Amino acid sequence: MLRLVTRILGLAFVASLAACGTVGTHGVKNTSKTFTTVVVDAGHGGKDSGAYRRYGPPEKMVTLDVAQRLERKLRESQVKTVMTRDSDVFIPLNDRVAMENKQKSAVFVSIHFNDSRKRRTHGFETYYHSGASFDLANGIQQKLMTIPNSANGGVHTANFRVLRLANCPAVLVECGYLSNRSEGNQARDWEYRELLADRIAEAIVEQRYGTGVYRPSPQITAQIRPQAEATSGGTSPAPAGSR
Numbered sequence: 329m330l331r332l333v334t335r336i337l338g339l340a341f342v343a344s345l346a347a348c349g350t351v352g353t354h355g356v357k358n359t360s361k362t363f364t365t366v367v368v369d370a371g372h373g374g375k376d377s378g379a380y381r382r383y384g385p386p387e388k389m390v391t392l393d394v395a396q397r398l399e400r401k402l403r404e405s406q407v408k409t410v411m412t413r414d415s416d417v418f419i420p421l422n423d424r425v426a427m428e429n430k431q432k433s434a435v436f437v438s439i440h441f442n443d444s445r446k447r448r449t450h451g452f453e454t455y456y457h458s459g460a461s462f463d464l465a466n467g468i469q470q471k472l473m474t475i476p477n478s479a480n481g482g483v484h485t486a487n488f489r490v491l492r493l494a495n496c497p498a499v500l501v502e503c504g505y506l507s508n509r510s511e512g513n514q515a516r517d518w519e520y521r522e523l524l525a526d527r528i529a530e531a532i533v534e535q536r537y538g539t540g541v542y543r544p545s546p547q548i549t550a551q552i553r554p555q556a557e558a559t560s561g562g563t564s565p566a567p568a569g570s571r
């Protein structure tokens with residue numbers, strides 16, 4: 329009898345472990361299909377310029393620009409947003425974590441650009457930490473790969489603090505290498521940054537509401553596609569009233 333009770337208790341213990349396992353590491357709440365808010369994080373800022381080796385503009389400037397465009401697109405899709413920064417200021421990582429964890433039902437998306445000692449290294453990469461974040465990370469990476477001539481750097485796990493300490497699904501997107509001549513130069517182009525933001529927004533909205541729900545801004549369909557198809561574009565002036 330005692331042996332039976334021990335066995336039942338043992339099974340109950342294993343079952344409770346399995347239940348925890350589905351929640352993810354340190355109790356991450358899987359809100360990836362139910363979230364009401366997206367915390368948009370522009371990497372770096374203020375005294376922290378970000379990527380050191382670069383052809384393009386300072387990383388902190390392009391991360392802010394893509395984050396602001398992304399934020400606008402999400403709001404247009406009726407998704408609530410919180411920005412960790414909205415200007416060129418330094419925000420410590422712990423403060424960013426506090427902002428993401430203050431939300432009741434959110435996902436966290438951090439925008440970065442990469443750099444490498446090897447100038448030829450290029451491509452998009454998306455990082456996550458908890459299992460609950462994988463679908464969102466994968467969705468964003470897949471959408472970025474629809475950009476013409478994009479290179480797939482893959483979806484990876486990482487121990488970045490803003491991912492590790494998040495109690496909601498959290499991903500970090502590396503939108504190409506500023507240290508690579510081609511991707512660095514692309515990052516200078518606001519239309520390209522608009523396209524990056526559009527693809528990331530589409531992935532987030534589809535993750536929440538399903539495929540086919542997201543509507544890209546008319547700018548994307550009217551201007552970006554012909555531009556992206558051109559082999560060597562140069563920089564066309566921004567159309568009046570588009571900024």
Ligand SMILES: [Zn+2]
Nearest residue numbers: 371378440441
């Ligand atoms: Zn960065």
